[in-house]
Amino acid sequence: MSVTSNSGQEPIVARTPEEVERLGATWQSPKGFIGWFMPVNQRVIGRRFVLTAFVFFFLAGALGVLMRIQLMSPENDFLSPDLYNQFFTVHGTAMMFLFAIPVMEGIAIYVVPMMVGARDMAFPRLNAFGYYVYLIGGTVFFGSLLLGFAPSAGWFNYVPLAGKEYSPGLGVGIWTTMITFIEVSALTAAVEIIVTILKLRAPGMTLARMPLFVWAALVTAFMIVFAMPAVIASSSMLVLDRQVGTHFFTPETGGQPLLWQHLFWFFGHPEVYIILMPALGIISTIIPVFTQRPIFGYTALVLSLVATGFVGFGLWVHHMFTTGLPQLGMTFFMAASAMIAIPQGIQVFCWIASLWGGRVRFETPLLYVLGFFVIFVAGGITGVMVAVIPFDLQVHDTFFLVAHFHYVLIGGAVFPLIGGIYYWYPKMFGRMMDERLGKISFWLAFIGFNVTFFPMHQLGLEGMPRRIYTYLGELGWGDLNLLATLGSLVLAGGFLLSLFNAVWSLWRGEPAGDDPWGSPTLEWATPSPPPNYNHEYIPIVSGRYPLWERRGQASQPVVTGLRDDRREVLVTSVLDAEPQAVAVMPGPTIWPFISAVAASTGFLGILYHPSFFLVGFFGAAATFTMWFWPRRPWRDD
Amino acid sequence: MQNRSEKIALSKTGILAMWAGWLFGPVAWAAHQNVSYGLTHLLCGAGAKWPFYLATFLALAVVAAAGYVSWWLRQATLEARDTGNHAVAASRGRFVATVGVLICALSGTGILVETIPVLMLDACAGAT
Numbered sequence: 177m178s179v180t181s182n183s184g185q186e187p188i189v190a191r192t193p194e195e196v197e198r199l200g201a202t203w204q205s206p207k208g209f210i211g212w213f214m215p216v217n218q219r220v221i222g223r224r225f226v227l228t229a230f231v232f233f234f235l236a237g238a239l240g241v242l243m244r245i246q247l248m249s250p251e252n253d254f255l256s257p258d259l260y261n262q263f264f265t266v267h268g269t270a271m272m273f274l275f276a277i278p279v280m281e282g283i284a285i286y287v288v289p290m291m292v293g294a295r296d297m298a299f300p301r302l303n304a305f306g307y308y309v310y311l312i313g314g315t316v317f318f319g320s321l322l323l324g325f326a327p328s329a330g331w332f333n334y335v336p337l338a339g340k341e342y343s344p345g346l347g348v349g350i351w352t353t354m355i356t357f358i359e360v361s362a363l364t365a366a367v368e369i370i371v372t373i374l375k376l377r378a379p380g381m382t383l384a385r386m387p388l389f390v391w392a393a394l395v396t397a398f399m400i401v402f403a404m405p406a407v408i409a410s411s412s413m414l415v416l417d418r419q420v421g422t423h424f425f426t427p428e429t430g431g432q433p434l435l436w437q438h439l440f441w442f443f444g445h446p447e448v449y450i451i452l453m454p455a456l457g458i459i460s461t462i463i464p465v466f467t468q469r470p471i472f473g474y475t476a477l478v479l480s481l482v483a484t485g486f487v488g489f490g491l492w493v494h495h496m497f498t499t500g501l502p503q504l505g506m507t508f509f510m511a512a513s514a515m516i517a518i519p520q521g522i523q524v525f526c527w528i529a530s531l532w533g534g535r536v537r538f539e540t541p542l543l544y545v546l547g548f549f550v551i552f553v554a555g556g557i558t559g560v561m562v563a564v565i566p567f568d569l570q571v572h573d574t575f576f577l578v579a580h581f582h583y584v585l586i587g588g589a590v591f592p593l594i595g596g597i598y599y600w601y602p603k604m605f606g607r608m609m610d611e612r613l614g615k616i617s618f619w620l621a622f623i624g625f626n627v628t629f630f631p632m633h634q635l636g637l638e639g640m641p642r643r644i645y646t647y648l649g650e651l652g653w654g655d656l657n658l659l660a661t662l663g664s665l666v667l668a669g670g671f672l673l674s675l676f677n678a679v680w681s682l683w684r685g686e687p688a689g690d691d692p693w694g695s696p697t698l699e700w701a702t703p704s705p706p707p708n709y710n711h712e713y714i715p716i717v718s719g720r721y722p723l724w725e726r727r728g729q730a731s732q733p734v735v736t737g738l739r740d741d742r743r744e745v746l747v748t749s750v751l752d753a754e755p756q757a758v759a760v761m762p763g764p765t766i767w768p769f770i771s772a773v774a775a776s777t778g779f780l781g782i783l784y785h786p787s788f789f790l791v792g793f794f795g796a797a798a799t800f801t802m803w804f805w806p807r808r809p810w811r812d813d
Numbered sequence: 814m815q816n817r818s819e820k821i822a823l824s825k826t827g828i829l830a831m832w833a834g835w836l837f838g839p840v841a842w843a844a845h846q847n848v849s850y851g852l853t854h855l856l857c858g859a860g861a862k863w864p865f866y867l868a869t870f871l872a873l874a875v876v877a878a879a880g881y882v883s884w885w886l887r888q889a890t891l892e893a894r895d896t897g898n899h900a901v902a903a904s905r906g907r908f909v910a911t912v913g914v915l916i917c918a919l920s921g922t923g924i925l926v927e928t929i930p931v932l933m934l935d936a937c938a939g940a941t
């Protein structure tokens with residue numbers, strides 16, 4: 177391996193066509209039915225994560241619309257109370273766990289390695305394992321709704337409501353299992369992302385030159401690593417309480433219901449930032465492209481990401497302001513909750529400064545980012561409002577909260593996400609999405625969103641509680657609820673139009689070319705869609721905007737000498753990305769899939785009988801052995 | 814020719830110290846928050862508030878120290894900037910140290926803001 181700076185457009189040691197073909201074959205994913213279960217390449221896994229997450233998004237979104245139809249008029253009997261409970265539980269849980277986290281991880285898995293100039297993630301098979309675990313968990317969770325025993329105690333499953341006494345049956349058990357699955361999947365992805373970013377960056381991409389999306393993915397991954405253990409602990413304790421008869425949360429026998437809330441929210445609040453953080457990275461990626469100049473305040477933006485990552489862990493008690501904790505104790509968390517507005521504010525001002533006075537191209541990705549500004553700022557303001565204890569005591573568990581968190585989650589995460597999909601779609605599929613449909617879908621979603629959720633602030637202030645399946649006509653909430661329901665149909669129309677656009681453009685979209693937007697980051701240095709090995713030569717980086725710096729230059733410094741006949745990646749140092757070694761990556765295999773099946777059998781079996789734990793344990797151990805069985809790293813043709 | 818501060822900034826300890834602001838700033842703030850939260854239970858009834866102020870003072874001292882180290886290293890890397898073969902390390906170091914200083918500033922603000930309610934509220938207020 178050598179680090180070469182060559183002159184001329186073509187690398188000095190250009191590969192012959194046979195060599196290129198061999199490189200492609202080395203990194204190829206198997207075909208056929210069995211082959212479907214074997215790929216380990218990061219782009220395949222990332223794409224699957226994103227597509228699966230969107231399937232769950234549309235299913236959970238449909239539940240949201242059904243709930244809105246039920247609430248459309250007073251004393252409606254479209255849904256039974258029990259079904260309504262199942263719907264809001266499945267909707268909330270699926271949106272948070274099956275859609276928002278995995279979709280963000282999927283995008284990071286897809287984009288980050290290409291952005292840092294690597295050929296794959298650090299642990300490709302683990303990556304595949306995480307995906308199958310997620311797929312099985314999500315499918316079983318939605319399956320429980322079809323079979324009529326879905327959980328119905330809400331997405332935060334407060335005990336004692338979620339305990340055996342008030343929630344008999346399989347529902348909560350399925351919830352805890354699904355949570356465990358998602359934790360496993362999220363943790364594998366987080367570990368992958370951290371190691372990939374720290375060790376597989378292209379030479380020269382020092383920490384100070386990492387693209388902001390990569391910074392965001394790194395902070396997100398660290399947050400997952402620190403937040404997930406809390407919910408692993410709490411959901412395991414809940415399972416033990418329910419299946420084995422321990423007493424962690426049952427007060428009659430010395431347990432502590434508040435312990436559940438502490439553990440859950442120590443995870444649950446950072447979770448919101450885990451969802452938000454990659455979206456912030458997407459925004460910082462999109463803005464420079466559509467203004468064609470470097471982002472304003474790179475250092476300040478990194479600071480805000482890192483600071484948000486830290487402070488996000490100090491807010492959890494603001495979900496517990498009505499539980500009767502001592503006032504002085506709660507004020508510390510009120511202070512921290514208000515503080516988090518500082519880094520968020522810094523980001524917004526940096527973005528505004530980046531847009532200011534530039535020649536802005538108002539294309540769909542940027543439109544979604546601008547929509548984010550409006551909605552997220554409103555959500556941030558109501559966030560600071562509910563962080564203030566006396567105000568929270570008034571609106572707690574009313575529709576004001578439902579309005580607030582949908583402003584943050586949809587405005588803060590879903591809008592930038594869809595912008596990001598429009599932005600990266602040409603790279604993923606080699607075709608552009610339709611601009612006109614994109615703009616219409618944006619306006620439908622933007623208007624529909626505000627018509628749906630803005631009235632809920634008012635409903636909340638008028639006292640309409642959340643999680644009720646109906647209300648009396650005399651209360652006068654009917655008109656605003658009708659308005660919200662009509663809005664939700666428009667909103668759904670906007671999202672469906674984007675879905676249609678994505679499917680239609682697969683065949684009919686304009687061919688994209690390598691770099692249709694004129695972007696500065698390395699993923700656009702590959703063909704669209706990229707070949708199996710991403711970058712033919714690992715690029716060498718000398719600034720924050722590699723592709724812009726190369727414009728008009730005849731020479732492109734690259735790394736040469738990685739072998740074609742086995743999956744090799746370049747390992748670099750953590751701080752300054754100086755080349756250190758070459759690592760050989762494992763190839764496709766079916767064992768991650770079989771391991772995921774074995775682990776799932778164990779976890780789901782526990783609901784039936786605790787002894788299934790052993791089945792899962794030994795099954796996973798056996799399949800892991802096969803997975804790690806040493807094999808020759810190069811291809812035999 | 815390397816001067817002394819430049820050497821320190823590029824040494825192993827120097828590189829580790831560069832992260833002081835990132836690590837100790839937020840840790841001091843988190844410790845302050847959680848210690849204060851714990852103290853409210855203990856001090857209700859005791860009528861003493863000085864442990865809160867002590868915690869604040871200690872946390873601020875840690876933040877200030879970490880911030881100062883980051884600041885000092887930042888200046889050192891400024892001097893190291895022009896030394897050709899260390900230019901990359903120096904610019905990355907300056908970046909890490911700068912963010913460290915800013916994180917400390919934010920953490921310090923957090924600690925101060927969290928101390929305001931101690932001035933105004935009784936430790937027993939609202940305890941059930």
Ligand code: HEM
Binds near residue numbers: 276585
């Ligand atoms: C199509 C767009 C959406 C609509 C129409 C919608 C509608 C609703 C409705 C009607 C509720 C129940 C309110 C109640 O009775 O308490 C709800 C709850 C909730 N939604 Fe959404 N929602 C949408 C999108 C989202 C998204 C994208 C997320 C997260 C990423 C999300 C997260 C939640 C959560 C966490 C709850 C609380 C569930 C609970 O109380 O257990 N929603 N939503």
Ligand SMILES: [Cu+2]
Binds near residue numbers: 491495
């Ligand atoms: Cu929160």
